Amino acid sequence: xxxxxPLTVPDDNLTTRQRRNRPLLMVHTGDGKGKSTAAFGLxxxxxxxxxxxxxxQFVKSAKWRVGEQSVLERLGALHTETGEGGPVQWHKMGSGxxxxxxxxxxxxxxxxxxxxWAQIKERLAAQTHDLYILDEFTxxxxxxxxxxxxxxxxxxxRPGHQHVVITGRRADPRLIEIADLVTEMGNIKHPxxxxxxxxxxxxW
Amino acid sequence: xxxxxPLTVPDDNLTTRQRRNRPLLMVHTGDGKGKSTAAFGLxxxxxxxxxxxxxxQFVKSAKWRVGEQSVLERLGALHTETGEGGPVQWHKMGSGxxxxxxxxxxxxxxxxxxxxWAQIKERLAAQTHDLYILDEFTxxxxxxxxxxxxxxxxxxxRPGHQHVVITGRRADPRLIEIADLVTEMGNIKHPxxxxxxxxxxxxW
Numbered sequence: 001x002x003x004x005x006p007l008t009v010p011d012d013n014l015t016t017r018q019r020r021n022r023p024l025l026m027v028h029t030g031d032g033k034g035k036s037t038a039a040f041g042l043x044x045x046x047x048x049x050x051x052x053x054x055x056x057q058f059v060k061s062a063k064w065r066v067g068e069q070s071v072l073e074r075l076g077a078l079h080t081e082t083g084e085g086g087p088v089q090w091h092k093m094g095s096g097x098x099x100x101x102x103x104x105x106x107x108x109x110x111x112x113x114x115x116x117w118a119q120i121k122e123r124l125a126a127q128t129h130d131l132y133i134l135d136e137f138t139x140x141x142x143x144x145x146x147x148x149x150x151x152x153x154x155x156x157x158r159p160g161h162q163h164v165v166i167t168g169r170r171a172d173p174r175l176i177e178i179a180d181l182v183t184e185m186g187n188i189k190h191p192x193x194x195x196x197x198x199x200x201x202x203x204w
Numbered sequence: 205x206x207x208x209x210p211l212t213v214p215d216d217n218l219t220t221r222q223r224r225n226r227p228l229l230m231v232h233t234g235d236g237k238g239k240s241t242a243a244f245g246l247x248x249x250x251x252x253x254x255x256x257x258x259x260x261q262f263v264k265s266a267k268w269r270v271g272e273q274s275v276l277e278r279l280g281a282l283h284t285e286t287g288e289g290g291p292v293q294w295h296k297m298g299s300g301x302x303x304x305x306x307x308x309x310x311x312x313x314x315x316x317x318x319x320x321w322a323q324i325k326e327r328l329a330a331q332t333h334d335l336y337i338l339d340e341f342t343x344x345x346x347x348x349x350x351x352x353x354x355x356x357x358x359x360x361x362r363p364g365h366q367h368v369v370i371t372g373r374r375a376d377p378r379l380i381e382i383a384d385l386v387t388e389m390g391n392i393k394h395p396x397x398x399x400x401x402x403x404x405x406x407x408w
Contacts, residue, residue, distance in 0.1 A: 024406060032387040034232060034242035041238075041245030042406070045271035049405035067249035071279070074288070084278070131405070163406065182393040183236040188386035201253035201335070202228060202246070202367065 023161045024180040029138065029171040032185035039133050039165045040068040046163070047075050047085040051130035054123065056116055057092035058136045058168075065092075065135070067201075086130070091116075113140035117151065127160040138168030141175070148172050227365045228384040233342065233375040236389035243337050243369045244272040250367070251279050251289040255334035258327065260320055261296035262340045262372075269296075269339070271405075290334070295320075317344035321355065331364040342372030345379070352376050 026042075028035035043053050055072065057065060069090050076088030091098050093112050099119065117140070123129060140146050155164060156178045166175065176182055230246075232239035247257050259276065261269060273294050280292030295302050297316050303323065321344070327333060344350050359368060360382045370379065380386055 022403075024403075028238060029392075030390065032389075033385060034238060034245075034387045034389065037245035037249075038238035038242035038389075039245070040248060041241035041243070041272070044244060044248065044275045045241075046405045048271040048274045051405050067252040068245070070252045071248045071289070074282075075275070078278075078282075085275070176392065179393060181237060183238045184390040184392050185236075185238065185242075186234070186388040186390055188233075188380065188388050189383060190385055199226075199228075201250045201255050 022180075023158070024163050025155055025178060026163070026165045026181040026183075027171050027175060027179045028165065028167045028183050028185060029169060029176075030184035030186050031169055032187035033190065034185045035167040035169075036065065036068075036135050038183070038185075039135065039167050040065075040072065042165060043068075043072055043088075043131065043133060046131040047072070047079075047088065050086040051163075052086050052128070053088045053131045053133070054129035055088070055090045055133045055135065056120060056137070057090070058113060058116060058134065058140050059093065089129075091119075110140075110143070110145040113145040116140075117146040121154055124154060124158045124162060127162060130162060132162065132164045134164065134166045136168045137166045138171045138175075141168075141172055142170055148174055151175070152178055226384075227362070228367050229359055229382060230367070230369045230385040230387075231375050231379060231383045232369065232371045232387050232389060233373060233380075234388035234390050235373055236391035237394065238389045239371040239373075240269065240272075240339050242387070242389075243339065243371050244269075244276065246369060247276055247292075247335065247337060248279075250335040251276070251283075251292065254290045255367075256290050256332070257292045257335045257337070258324075258333035259292070259294045259337045259339065260324060260341070261294070262317060262320060262338065262344050263297065293333075295323075314344075314347070314349040317349035320344075321350040325358055328358060328362045328366060331366060334366060336366065336368045338368065338370045340372045341370045342375045342379075345372075345376055346374055352378055355379070356382055 028038055043055070046053055053072070053076075055069075072088045073090055075085055079085045079087050093116055096112055097116055097119065100115065120132065120134065124132070141148050141151060152174045158164070171182070232242055247259070250257055257276070257280075259273075276292045277294055279289055283289045283291050297320055300316055301320055301323065304319065324336065324338065328336070345352050345355060356378045362368070375386070
């Protein structure tokens with residue numbers, strides 16, 4: 001267990017309190033399981049501290065996160081009802097985003113991803129949330145659907161005290177460079193490799 | 205995103221349904237962050253499916269999990285109040301366990317760990333929970349406070365449909381061998397390496 005003792009004292013002219021309160025950019029990458037799950041586990045902790053939480057799911061299918069969405073939205077409702085914890089917003093890129101649901105028409109994943117990022121930029125500028133979870137955001141970054149340099153510059157210069165977690169495989173080196181915490185989830189053994197199918201309560 | 209398609213079809217004479225419903229032994233190991241956080245994220249998912257969840261914290265200090273404990277116990281209370289989700293029990297090895305709180309006396313961590321494992325064995329035999337989280341259990345295993353062969357045999361032969369997640373560094377190879385899913389959380393970059401101290405909402 002880390003007991004909160006840093007290995008080195010940085011030469012950054014910050015007080016311990018300032019360092020303690022520094023907003024973090026966290027990246028969960030690698031081929032193994034647990035990247036998103038750990039991000040949502042972090043949301044639990046943030047909710048308990050009263051953080052305003054915004055989740056942005058950059059995936060076409062929302063099939064795999066219904067459990068977390070259901071519970072985190074329930075916790076957000078609990079905040080509204082009783083004042084416990086913090087508020088939670090969950091936005092997913094299905095056919096368009098919840099703030100601009102399109103009426104049918106042509107699917108445009110690249111456009112949707114760019115729109116999602118534009119929305120997040122606005123919220124970062126307005127300091128809307130305390131914790132942002134950009135789930136599977138490495139994919140639109142990797143596919144060129146959003147501009148990586150813009151993402152990196154925006155995140156590096158975000159105002160105030162906003163924590164950001166980004167999940168997904170193959171995180172761009174420029175993102176790794178500016179991140180405060182990077183965990184690589186490595187796949188040592190996975191039941192699907194042995195023919196096991198996904199199941200209730202584990203995969204969703 | 206895995207879409208639930210196994211890479212191979214195993215020669216185990218099980219139907220897809222039987223394989224789908226197979227209980228899993230999961231291990232989150234490695235030096236990086238996210239091992240316990242991902243386990244508690246999994247608990248979110250399980251709670252949403254109505255799982256009966258038992259958490260057993262094999263750590264001396266409970267300082268670092270108060271956020272998760274608070275939220276998961278709140279979810280357990282919500283189940284009692286409204287029937288939503290599933291029940292949650294959270295047991296930690298502080299000075300003894302909650303089921304046998306000692307009145308002062310000599311601290312005996314090895315004895316407490318063995319007692320915790322004996323309790324878990326009883327519960328596995330009685331099929332008490334649907335999901336067991338044995339947080340930081342690799343340490344008492346590594347220190348010889350519990351018998352690794354007994355742990356491995358008990359887990360491998362547990363009855364019914366009980367999922368188990370074990371977290372902690374340096375998981376024993378015998379445990380890895382019988383596990384269905386093993387994720388290694390690798391530490392690519394950690395804020396404490398750069399002098400950052402732990403902070404509210406992130407570390408607790």
